[in-house]
Amino acid sequence: MTDKTMTEKTMPLWEVFIRSRTGLSHRHCGSLHAPDAEMALQAARDVYTRRGEGLSIWVVPSSAITASDPQDKDALFEPTASKIYRHPTFYEVPEEVGHM
Amino acid sequence: MYAQALNVAEKAHADDPELRARFQARVDAEEKIEPNDWMPEGYRRTLVRQISQHAHSEIVGMLPEGNWITRAPSLKRKAALLAKVQDEGGHGLYLYSAAETLGVSREELVGQLLTGKAKYSSIFNYPTPSWADMGMIGWLVDGAAIMNQIPLCRCSYGPYARAMIRICKEESFHQRQGYEIVMTLAKGSPAQKKMAQDSLNRWWWPALMMFGPSDKDSQHSDQNMAWKIKRFSNDDLRQKFIDATVPQGHFLGLTFPDPDLRFNEATGHWEHGPIDWSEFNRVVRGEGPCNRERLKARQKAHDEGAWVREAALAHAEKRAARKAAAKIAAE
Amino acid sequence: METPLFTYTLRLADNALVLGHRLSEWCGHGPMLEEDLALANMALDLIGQARNLYTHAGAIEGKGRSEDDLAYLRDCPDWRNILLVERPRGDFAFTILRQFLYAAFMHPYFERLAASKDETLAAIAAKSVKEMAYHLRHSAEWVIRLGDGTGESAARLKEALEDLWPFTGEMFEVDAVERALIEAGIAVDPAAIRPAWDATIDHVFGEALLARPRDGWMQTGGRRGEHSEHLGHLLTDLQFLQRTYPGATW
Numbered sequence: 001m002t003d004k005t006m007t008e009k010t011m012p013l014w015e016v017f018i019r020s021r022t023g024l025s026h027r028h029c030g031s032l033h034a035p036d037a038e039m040a041l042q043a044a045r046d047v048y049t050r051r052g053e054g055l056s057i058w059v060v061p062s063s064a065i066t067a068s069d070p071q072d073k074d075a076l077f078e079p080t081a082s083k084i085y086r087h088p089t090f091y092e093v094p095e096e097v098g099h100m
Numbered sequence: 101m102y103a104q105a106l107n108v109a110e111k112a113h114a115d116d117p118e119l120r121a122r123f124q125a126r127v128d129a130e131e132k133i134e135p136n137d138w139m140p141e142g143y144r145r146t147l148v149r150q151i152s153q154h155a156h157s158e159i160v161g162m163l164p165e166g167n168w169i170t171r172a173p174s175l176k177r178k179a180a181l182l183a184k185v186q187d188e189g190g191h192g193l194y195l196y197s198a199a200e201t202l203g204v205s206r207e208e209l210v211g212q213l214l215t216g217k218a219k220y221s222s223i224f225n226y227p228t229p230s231w232a233d234m235g236m237i238g239w240l241v242d243g244a245a246i247m248n249q250i251p252l253c254r255c256s257y258g259p260y261a262r263a264m265i266r267i268c269k270e271e272s273f274h275q276r277q278g279y280e281i282v283m284t285l286a287k288g289s290p291a292q293k294k295m296a297q298d299s300l301n302r303w304w305w306p307a308l309m310m311f312g313p314s315d316k317d318s319q320h321s322d323q324n325m326a327w328k329i330k331r332f333s334n335d336d337l338r339q340k341f342i343d344a345t346v347p348q349g350h351f352l353g354l355t356f357p358d359p360d361l362r363f364n365e366a367t368g369h370w371e372h373g374p375i376d377w378s379e380f381n382r383v384v385r386g387e388g389p390c391n392r393e394r395l396k397a398r399q400k401a402h403d404e405g406a407w408v409r410e411a412a413l414a415h416a417e418k419r420a421a422r423k424a425a426a427k428i429a430a431e
Numbered sequence: 432m433e434t435p436l437f438t439y440t441l442r443l444a445d446n447a448l449v450l451g452h453r454l455s456e457w458c459g460h461g462p463m464l465e466e467d468l469a470l471a472n473m474a475l476d477l478i479g480q481a482r483n484l485y486t487h488a489g490a491i492e493g494k495g496r497s498e499d500d501l502a503y504l505r506d507c508p509d510w511r512n513i514l515l516v517e518r519p520r521g522d523f524a525f526t527i528l529r530q531f532l533y534a535a536f537m538h539p540y541f542e543r544l545a546a547s548k549d550e551t552l553a554a555i556a557a558k559s560v561k562e563m564a565y566h567l568r569h570s571a572e573w574v575i576r577l578g579d580g581t582g583e584s585a586a587r588l589k590e591a592l593e594d595l596w597p598f599t600g601e602m603f604e605v606d607a608v609e610r611a612l613i614e615a616g617i618a619v620d621p622a623a624i625r626p627a628w629d630a631t632i633d634h635v636f637g638e639a640l641l642a643r644p645r646d647g648w649m650q651t652g653g654r655r656g657e658h659s660e661h662l663g664h665l666l667t668d669l670q671f672l673q674r675t676y677p678g679a680t681w
Contacts, residue, residue: 008406009413010207011463013200030263031197032465033206035412035576036419042569043465046472047190051270070137162459169455173672173681174499175448175482178455179475185458186471193464231672231681289679397460405462407587408523411580418579
């Protein structure tokens with residue numbers, strides 16, 4: 001058997017995204033193995049929505065995802081930290097004006 | 101999605117002290133380590149071993165309880181047991197996925213289980229000859245597992261922590277399901293009470309052994325604590341389990357098979373007699389009642405499923421080829 | 432004396448429980464982890480259907496029998512399931528093809544039963560029809576993959592079809608018990624299911640490169656309590672604790 005186990009072709013890996021009842025956007029919830037997209041979709045339903053977690057499923061081949069490099073973290077994400085004028089608290093509105 | 105080439109490139113600097121220090125600082129600051137982040141080789145190896153052992157335990161753990169699905173004594177119990185064993189399969193799946201983010205495939209991991217290279221929790225090498233064992237596994241084995249798993253929700257490795265959060269959420273019904281079975285038996289006929297007591301006698305010590313050797317004998321503890329893969333010592337978790345469980349058993353009128361078990365008023369803890377670690381080591385070594393049987397059952401399912409997996413892959417290839425041909429024809 | 436409605440409800444319940452039981456035998460032994468979970472989901476759907484139907488049957492009978500009394504305390508001759516569902520689980524091709532044949536029939540059946548004049552049956556059917564839609568989709572996709580997969584999978588599927596086809600006729604049987612209920616708008620006339628069944632079978636078999644057998648001689652008996660050798664063994668497992676410890680609460 002060991003030979004067979006070792007030489008077995010790998011079943012493609014899929015990432016699963018589920019939109020819950022709360023109306024939020026699809027959220028990554030895990031991964032699974034399936035031979036093709038239809039079976040991946042069904043497996044996602046059987047594996048990740050057993051407790052009524054979802055109303056919509058996306059499955060994406062893991063190999064199709066391009067991820068940012070952790071080493072680029074500073075270059076990608078640091079520069080926004082100083083742009084405080086993008087946040088509403090940067091601006092002063094007199095209290096008498098009320099909520100804005 | 102995470103197991104990308106980046107990881108391989110970084111292995112070259114595995115021992116870079118500066119990277120190591122930066123890594124440790126992140127762990128100390130309770131930041132999560134994510135798959136493509138730099139990590140010491142030992143951290144990666146430890147995680148692959150621990151997560152895959154955990155996954156194997158879930159999968160092998162389906163067998164002793166699966167033994168009673170067709171014989172559950174009521175339709176309600178049957179549905180609950182089937183759902184619970186199914187959950188264990190799901191948990192194994194989440195954990196294999198978490199391990200895969202570290203660059204090993206599920207096929208490889210399953211291969212390690214089937215060749216005996218990887219271990220799984222020894223508790224599943226004990227048999228389930230009676231229905232009471234379904235209660236006892238839920239109450240004691242899942243109870244002990246939860247003690248271990250709750251701290252893992254805060255494990256430094258992100259994918260493992262996230263898998264554990266999902267698992268702990270789903271497992272909350274498992275222990276209650278088990279306790280309810282034991283309670284029903286304990287309140288039932290003399291034969292049912294005996295069934296429950298006999299089962300407790302068989303599972304109590306193996307359940308205590310689930311927390312692993314005493315801290316003074318455990319090889320991996322210190323480093324794993326520093327890496328925040330482990331947050332409490334084996335002995336602390338075991339004590340916590342005993343303190344929680346003993347009163348639950350006494351409430352049902354059951355007796356624990358430990359003549360030395362007594363409550364220490366001063367410490368507020370239940371003290372237990374010596375654990376027979378020679379039994380533990382023997383079962384880990386392969387000399388437990390069901391070791392061979394469990395592995396053979398997994399092997400059989402794997403072998404009998406091979407043609408199904410092959411067929412599914414072959415069909416996917418055919419379909420892709422047809423699609424490509426149709427596209428060419430259309431152009 | 433069983434009333435026709437009691438017998439009819441029991442037939443539906445027994446089909447669901449026996450098939451659910453067979454599917455549950457796969458738990459922990461599936462061909463891949465994802466499919467292990469899928470089979471358990473289908474088993475849980477069927478066990479759930481059976482529980483609702485038994486409870487309704489008990490109420491119709493009016494002798495205070497619970498779902499468990501009906502499931503655990505009847506011997507073979509009192510079981511009303513079709514023979515198809517009691518066949519041992521076989522290999523994955525057998526299991527998934529049986530699921531397909533059953534779902535291809537029960538999905539349109541429940542669609543119609545949802546309009547039954549018996550409100551409880553209608554409600555159970557309305558819930559079950561969604562479950563059967565998924566069973567049909569899942570099993571059909573597998574039948575296609577096995578039929579048009581490898582040489583081995585195609586051969587196994589063909590073998591399973593030869594084993595199973597003679598058990599499909601019983602789904603379409605109507606006896607006097609059911610005829611009266613059909614006329615009263617309570618039961619479904621299986622003849623009305625035939626076009627949907629034919630269309631599903633032909634379409635999926637076409638994709639699966641599977642030749643549809645001729646509707647020749649068909650097995651019969653289960654609905655009247657005349658069972659194969661296999662049901663007794665299934666009941667031995669199912670009823671073991673209830674029989675060994677009579678009257679106990681679990």
